[in-house]
Amino acid sequence: DYPCSGNAVTEHACRLLGLPLPPLEALDKANLSAMARGFYQENRRVANGKAKRVLGWQPRYPTYVEGLAALL
Numbered sequence: 001d002y003p004c005s006g007n008a009v010t011e012h013a014c015r016l017l018g019l020p021l022p023p024l025e026a027l028d029k030a031n032l033s034a035m036a037r038g039f040y041q042e043n044r045r046v047a048n049g050k051a052k053r054v055l056g057w058q059p060r061y062p063t064y065v066e067g068l069a070a071l072l
Contacts (some may be wrong), residue, residue, distance in 0.1 A: 002063035009012065009064050016072050 017025045019020050027037055061067035 001048070002065065003047075004064070009068070012065065013068055016068055019037075 010020055027040055027052075030037075030040075032040070048059060059067075061070060
């Protein structure tokens, strides 16, 4: 219930671990296969609202922030 980019999750995980942020790399310089390039070019959002509404499901952790802290 805290939408964000994948980069934000990675950045938060690095901060928790006390690690430097990974360098950003342009897709055209990343030496990716066509399939991998297509995956990273798309911006798909995932929402849990329907699962919560239809299935009565609740995530164990309300956001990735609490989830990553629990993993640590």
